[in-house]
Amino acid sequence: MDINEVKSHMKENPEFKKELLGSIDGYVVKSSEEFESLKSNIANEAISKKTSEFASSIEKDIFETTNIAKEQDEKWFDYQKRVLGSLGEKAKKVSSYQKQLEEAKANTSTLDETIKQEYQELKKAIPELEERYKNEILSLQNDNKKERKSWEISSAIGQMSFSKTLPETLVDLAKKSAVQDLMTQKSEFRDGKLVFLDDNGETLRNKDNNLEPFSAGDLLKNKLAEVLAVKSDASGLGTSPKDATQTVEGIALDPSIKTQVDLDRKLGEKGLSTSSDEYIKERNAYIKGYAEANGGRAMPLR
Numbered sequence: 001m002d003i004n005e006v007k008s009h010m011k012e013n014p015e016f017k018k019e020l021l022g023s024i025d026g027y028v029v030k031s032s033e034e035f036e037s038l039k040s041n042i043a044n045e046a047i048s049k050k051t052s053e054f055a056s057s058i059e060k061d062i063f064e065t066t067n068i069a070k071e072q073d074e075k076w077f078d079y080q081k082r083v084l085g086s087l088g089e090k091a092k093k094v095s096s097y098q099k100q101l102e103e104a105k106a107n108t109s110t111l112d113e114t115i116k117q118e119y120q121e122l123k124k125a126i127p128e129l130e131e132r133y134k135n136e137i138l139s140l141q142n143d144n145k146k147e148r149k150s151w152e153i154s155s156a157i158g159q160m161s162f163s164k165t166l167p168e169t170l171v172d173l174a175k176k177s178a179v180q181d182l183m184t185q186k187s188e189f190r191d192g193k194l195v196f197l198d199d200n201g202e203t204l205r206n207k208d209n210n211l212e213p214f215s216a217g218d219l220l221k222n223k224l225a226e227v228l229a230v231k232s233d234a235s236g237l238g239t240s241p242k243d244a245t246q247t248v249e250g251i252a253l254d255p256s257i258k259t260q261v262d263l264d265r266k267l268g269e270k271g272l273s274t275s276s277d278e279y280i281k282e283r284n285a286y287i288k289g290y291a292e293a294n295g296g297r298a299m300p301l302r
Contacts (some may be wrong), residue, residue: 145189152194153182156217161229163301170264170274171227177280178223182216225298226260226287253286253293260287261302 059070062083070079157179162171186197195213196204205211206218221228257263263286264274272279290299 146183148189149187149194150183153179153216153220156215156220157224159217160220160224162224163227163229165302166227166261167274173274173280174224174227177284178220181223182219185219223284226301253289257286259300259302263287263299 059079062080063069066083066086068083068086071082074082157175162175182196186199186201188195188197193213194216196216196219198204204214204219206214209218254266257266263283267279267282268274272282287299291297
């Protein structure tokens with residue numbers, strides 16, 4: 001720095017002028033060389049001080065702005081360069097994050113459309129699913145009712161006593177026929193009880209029991225009367241039917257057939273097998289005609 005630069009600096013910075021004059025105060029210059037040396041030292045000292053103040057100000061601003069601390073023995077310009085480089089990397093990351101965010105938003109929009117489409121498809125399928133499961137549930141309920149009905153019929157048969165004198169195959173055949181009849185008979189459950197219905201859906205009622213609904217046991221007793229164990233009583237159950245030949249609902253009653261044993265023998269003479277449907281049908285029809293012709297009295301076993 002030459003003398004003109006010092007003068008110019010002093011003119012622009014009054015404080016520098018005071019500091020410069022204060023520094024010179026007390027010095028005795030003996031030669032022009034000493035004066036030049038003194039002048040240069042004072043100028044360098046002042047500039048160094050201002051530079052230090054500027055650097056400190058820069059460092060303070062950088063720290064307060066970025067919260068990145070200056071490292072030990074790091075020059076202010078290196079500090080500035082490092083921080084600016086770090087900010088540049090962060091700026092790149094921010095840009096990258098922003099790009100990823102935009103892509104995520106686009107993907108979310110696509111995902112929303114996919115979800116909406118799947119929801120609409122599911123919404124459309126719900127009525128069909130409901131109908132299918134409704135039918136399946138109804139089928140299960142019907143199966144359950146059928147099983148309950150079968151159990152009640154089997155339970156009622158289990159409480160009955162059957163003839164020991166009739167062939168076992170004949171008794172089993174009668175049981176099978178009776179069970180099949182009741183299983184195909186219209187029925188429903190009311191308050192947990194099995195109720196049998198006629199073809200019009202009306203309740204079948206027992207005239208001999210105050211018109212109470214027929215139970216499975218009541219109907220089975222009527223259907224299995226010919227194979228149940230016989231108890232002797234004064235009802236005339238073992239008496240012969242009317243000797244006159246009669247026809248009831250197309251069934252010709254043979255006066256010689258007085259008991260179920262007679263009937264089985266007669267059917268056997270016709271060549272019918274006891275396990276055939278024709279045998280069962282004719283036998284049941286004859287016994288029913290016999291009862292109607294004899295005031296509702298069951299046909300004697302023997």
